[in-house]
Amino acid sequence: MKNSNSTNDVMNKLIEVPKTIIEAPINLLKQLTPKRKKKTSAKIGLPPGSIIYLGEKKVEKVTIAVTEYDEKECENYEIKSVEEIDPFTDTPQVTWVSVCGLHETDFLKQVGEKFKVHPLVLEDILNTDTRPKIEITDDYLFIVMKLLIFNEEQKILETEQVSFILGKTFLFSFSEKSDVIFNPVKDRIAGQLGKIRKKGSDFLLYALMDVIVDLYFLALEKIEERIETLDDEVINNAEKSQIESIYNLRNLLLTIRRYVWPLREIVNQLIKDDSDLLEESIEPYLRDLYDHIIHITETIEQQREITNGLMEIYLSMMSNRMNEVMKVLTVIATIFIPLTFIVGIYGMNFPNMPEMQWPWAYFAVWGVMIGVTALMLFYFKRKKWF
Amino acid sequence: MKNSNSTNDVMNKLIEVPKTIIEAPINLLKQLTPKRKKKTSAKIGLPPGSIIYLGEKKVEKVTIAVTEYDEKECENYEIKSVEEIDPFTDTPQVTWVSVCGLHETDFLKQVGEKFKVHPLVLEDILNTDTRPKIEITDDYLFIVMKLLIFNEEQKILETEQVSFILGKTFLFSFSEKSDVIFNPVKDRIAGQLGKIRKKGSDFLLYALMDVIVDLYFLALEKIEERIETLDDEVINNAEKSQIESIYNLRNLLLTIRRYVWPLREIVNQLIKDDSDLLEESIEPYLRDLYDHIIHITETIEQQREITNGLMEIYLSMMSNRMNEVMKVLTVIATIFIPLTFIVGIYGMNFPNMPEMQWPWAYFAVWGVMIGVTALMLFYFKRKKWF
Amino acid sequence: MKNSNSTNDVMNKLIEVPKTIIEAPINLLKQLTPKRKKKTSAKIGLPPGSIIYLGEKKVEKVTIAVTEYDEKECENYEIKSVEEIDPFTDTPQVTWVSVCGLHETDFLKQVGEKFKVHPLVLEDILNTDTRPKIEITDDYLFIVMKLLIFNEEQKILETEQVSFILGKTFLFSFSEKSDVIFNPVKDRIAGQLGKIRKKGSDFLLYALMDVIVDLYFLALEKIEERIETLDDEVINNAEKSQIESIYNLRNLLLTIRRYVWPLREIVNQLIKDDSDLLEESIEPYLRDLYDHIIHITETIEQQREITNGLMEIYLSMMSNRMNEVMKVLTVIATIFIPLTFIVGIYGMNFPNMPEMQWPWAYFAVWGVMIGVTALMLFYFKRKKWF
């Protein structure tokens, strides 16, 4: 019941500013690139299962927070090495070890040895470009997911990898940077809200996955707001910069889709799994989670189609504008070019131009010119050019 | 046999005005946004199964109407709390409890306790952004569907969530606002039309779902009318506003598709279900319902393709118009620019221009100019420019 | 062997005029709309299985033709009510009852009662907007198909619904209007052509379905001819009206696809069905039919892709034309605008313009102008603008 006082504030801050705009989704994509490059270069030639951190160092200090609880008691500690966990794992209490920051790999190696985790699993935790996946063994269950957090200050969507190792009485969670997003769950444990204190480590895993999935909803809402703003902008005043925004939005949706798509399979496997690690009573919750993920994938597909539609509107607006420019040019040119020709005629210096001598010739020419103009205007009016 | 006198009028009003237009489908989509936002913000950090209403308050007062019937008798009452249902549920008669308005959650909590409904089901009823779904347990069957109602006055399509909980002898229906759409079924019960009085609660569920599916047909007809109007408009007179309409229609179809798509799976599961809740004799009806849903999904896909075609026609019409503008400009400019050059020549002030002295020079110039014009016109004629 | 004398003529007339054009495919689609509307409005609120005809009244008088045959004998009668069939159904002979016109529902009700047909089946027969489907029960087999007939006089494709009820020794066929399309089969029965007289009612069903499928081939050929004509037209002389034709063709293909697609499943179920209604020896024929249907669906998809290609060619031709218009304008303007400037210079009235006094100045100006023009023409030639 310790470090959870300020979590609600953090959560609210994350959520309740509704009118902000995802201004630089392209940054997200560019951010992702160096990581991936680093990974591949480092990886070729290395034996599989090498425990080397391949992501960026996103936090200064690695923190390892332990929450231990059962229906009666609940304690929060910070630890430094795996030996300090020892006493916890023997008890029937649920032990949640939350590791934030991955660049110190010693702790992970100790975990690997102590809990007999396959080296490839440890490699996946440290490689921050792993595809979302699930590995089910007799002893533990391993899940990799991607986090999408909307950074309120920089107005960008940040991405992060989260991994879980679930045992019968313990849960390890590994995140690169964000330690606040799971605080609502910590608060529920501390405040005995809902059933979480009565349930086991599998329910805790569900609760954490649920938070991550809810953050996808939030991210999609931000994108939906952006689409709506763009929608209005494009229809009212198409500009060159908008096509970049549409293009970036589309690429962003492609990236999110890659994060969410494998989750269907992951949660589906959790539902079908009949190992000892998951109790039967958790199935309705997992099915609920599955429905949410389907909902998200459908929303992504819909937003992709809407964004494609936006692109078409943008192109159509550009062509509309061209049309208008051309009409102005045509109206002006079509009226004045014949007039200029007429006045040109009487600028000629021929000595014997009969009209020249008529007393009202000048005014007659004006009459002809006004007539021609009226005719032209009538023609354009009928063509609905203005 | 009470409050159903005016239902036919309402139904007719809903249906029989055939020439109205879906003018503001975008409103529908915008209407949906605030709800969804509210939901996610409220949800993160809450334990699952929290019974909080997340939609808009669409009606002032919650009404709970009870219809109880068997082959011989039929009664309609209004109740206030769950205790008043007690006597009904013990009898073999079918008891239909129709709840309209969801913002008073006490009644739902009582239902949950009394009929042992899972908290996640109650949460889904109150969360008006739930994806259409089905949950089958030993005791009850839970269905969420979306309603599409064409609002005759505002010319918009309104959406609403409807949920059903089916027990052996009872059916709960929960709707946000519209209590009249199920009146035709109430009338059939009251008037003993068809087999409904001879059948159980499962047939009642089918009858209500059938009404909802028929309303989709109606909505698609409205959209088809709108497409046909747009079709004519675009071909005869392409305008900037039409692209917005096409874009909105497409987004509307995307939304409807998301409502209808899961129904295939839902009805399919009903057909395959072999629990006690559904009698075997209902299967042909469910298969008929399934065929209708397939028909609707095919219609949606067809309309989406037609709308895509419309977009292409629109773009082609814009480019046609540009072509015409350009042709006018080119014809005028191409005729008069050379003429202006000719008259310019004889506006020059050189003292020794031989032609200047020829007596018929002026008229010769006119001749040349008429010749050039005739040549140009002939050229344009051959090119079929007008 | 009675009313079949003129069938070959009709068939030939339907087929042998090869160069006609599907001029108004849009009419087909528009024709379909009122029907569907009527249906939905009438249907909401009605109990399922209501026996009401929802289509248009397409023929004046309903005719009920009976053909009864076995290997030795064959008779043709017309009847008025179901009682007249009684004697036929008891015999081992095949009894084919062909009902043309659906607006008198009494006969259908009698059939429903006598042969124990489910009310929903009867409803599907009368609802002319039913999706092609198959229902297999122990007593009978029910099939709904769509007919596509090319109307030679109006040059449009007409659509019609045909339903079949197959029993062990009888076959009912229901059509809205066309009684001639099955005459070739009647002729084969009368003339003892092929094996039809030696086979049972299942072979008769196959023979009739085969005729319907062959009519799809015919319709697709008409469409192919239209596509080829359009193809030539678009490439040689793109016009505004062609885009409408392409759009209508695409919508027509969408509609036909919806008619043909479910047939795959229908015939597949017939092949897999192992009830008493279908003899084993019919399987090769059904597989042949299945192959034809696959052939048709593939042709539809190909034609859809070709039509999409046509649209692209059309758009490209429009842009080509714009290009040409622009080139003409540019060539003319680029040549004459500088010339007009030159003659403008010597139209100025400055008293001390040195060139003015040179005796050959006027001719020098002409020389300069011819030089400029030649330069321009050379430039355009090199750019291949004409």
Add this chain to the structure above:
Amino acid sequence: MKNSNSTNDVMNKLIEVPKTIIEAPINLLKQLTPKRKKKTSAKIGLPPGSIIYLGEKKVEKVTIAVTEYDEKECENYEIKSVEEIDPFTDTPQVTWVSVCGLHETDFLKQVGEKFKVHPLVLEDILNTDTRPKIEITDDYLFIVMKLLIFNEEQKILETEQVSFILGKTFLFSFSEKSDVIFNPVKDRIAGQLGKIRKKGSDFLLYALMDVIVDLYFLALEKIEERIETLDDEVINNAEKSQIESIYNLRNLLLTIRRYVWPLREIVNQLIKDDSDLLEESIEPYLRDLYDHIIHITETIEQQREITNGLMEIYLSMMSNRMNEVMKVLTVIATIFIPLTFIVGIYGMNFPNMPEMQWPWAYFAVWGVMIGVTALMLFYFKRKKWF
């Protein structure tokens, strides 16, 4: 070991002229149309299994070549009627009857009777618009395939239907016209190359199918060459005729896809078939054939995508060219229109224009005009318009 001397020449001629171009693929498609029309017209109303040839008469005289071989001997004969085959079929030797030309149906009827072939199979052989298919019975195996031959002289791809009937010791092959394409196999038999003489009729079938599949590779190479040529042409000099070529190529690829797609299923069924007709040792060869077919389908899909890309490049090139035309017009007009205005000013006849009297006015005007021109040119330079 007779009529196979010139086959290598023919084959080489077919293959080794690498730089020719498929100039008229549209001809292929147009050629196909009349055939299909004929078929449908003739077919409606006919009993199934009617043995009538529906294709064009492509060769003057039908030839029936028989090759009979086992490991020791090999003989080639020509026959006229089915009776002459009789002696062959009783022996354990492999008897290959190659029928070239289908318009004399008597032979086929005799084959049908003698080998108990289903009438629908005979109909499929004669109907040259049959979809590629396989029929497996206890007595024989029937395969229909399409041949694609590049006609070196006319530079078009010709299509032809080939059918096979495989028995335990015999193989019938039916082709419309080309009798040379199977000559390499005849040579291998005659020359005892490879294992063909040691294997049965199933290996012979494989060898013939392999030749047909290899011809697809050849056709796709011709198309690839054409695509590459078009590629260069479009990028260097986009012209109106190219869009027709792209459109025709796409339609050609659509047609080839329809020929190849069913082959996957056909060869797959051959692999899975466990009847007596195919020995087990042939499976690796069939799997190899299957891989080739997959390879071809993938190549077709890739070429389709490349062709779509070509279309986009073409359109972009057209718009580029328009851009250039517009730039030339704009540069010329923008420079000379203001100049013309300036010289127009001093063409006015006002008596009191102060500048008129200045001695250097004329040269000052020239200075202004040169300045304006320089300014404009600088502006265009900065905009990178030339």
Add this chain to the structure above:
Amino acid sequence: MKNSNSTNDVMNKLIEVPKTIIEAPINLLKQLTPKRKKKTSAKIGLPPGSIIYLGEKKVEKVTIAVTEYDEKECENYEIKSVEEIDPFTDTPQVTWVSVCGLHETDFLKQVGEKFKVHPLVLEDILNTDTRPKIEITDDYLFIVMKLLIFNEEQKILETEQVSFILGKTFLFSFSEKSDVIFNPVKDRIAGQLGKIRKKGSDFLLYALMDVIVDLYFLALEKIEERIETLDDEVINNAEKSQIESIYNLRNLLLTIRRYVWPLREIVNQLIKDDSDLLEESIEPYLRDLYDHIIHITETIEQQREITNGLMEIYLSMMSNRMNEVMKVLTVIATIFIPLTFIVGIYGMNFPNMPEMQWPWAYFAVWGVMIGVTALMLFYFKRKKWF
């Protein structure tokens, strides 16, 4: 432990130059064409299983390197003929025979005879256009893969075919040219890094396949860099050459997709295979490999979509630019054409033009002209044309 000293350098050189650009991906595709053509021409008419090398001769001399190791020892030799391998294959040690260069087919023939490899497998090794595939027999396992290597000097992606034949204690690897890419694995064997020395030939196969898959990651990174560069270029300064680059990138991605797609099936079969050749402990590694391949296919699809988006941006930029050109023309023409008309009026030579005599007429005309210009500029300003 011999020829592996310089491998790290080679690998680093291959990887660590991050800013180079794939300038000529089209070269890759063109390079592929002659090979394929050669193949087909040579193949038609040949018996299956002919052992003829059909690719280009990419290296001067064929080298055959043998690495033999178990947990304790490790030796590297070069051999010339298959007899020299003999002693190795009898031992329980792992024998890795790495053949580089395929144009000397004698060695392969010997391998085929000695290890009883099917002739079709040998044909696939030599045909460098084989589709990636797997063949599993009781004695050996055969895999074909494609290599993608980024050539740092020429800045192109090179492709190459690699084949593996895996036996219980031996592994043959065949490559066309690149012998350095497997050096990291040789180093791990030599340096006893990871578990490779403790595992069998199946783990060696996995290690080699892993290197190939990692090279795909590298190639996709190069492409991603290129896309990003193009992205910036297109948005900042759309040019004609970019469309070629986009088109080539798309074709390149199509080609890579064809290489990677079959790998899913290949690795999947390896995982499911339960023959003696693969130990159970290798399964987690193969599943890891499978995840990487899925990752790659997803990346390819994403890059394809991004490239499509780029094309759209390019087209939109071209149209933007056209818009700007047109605006400049319109502004200039619209301002000066009316002015030229005005000055034209007073260039007319009519004797009685009243304004002519007014003393300030000339200045009044200037006033009018300045007014007209101001009006126009205001109008354009409001339209936001500049």
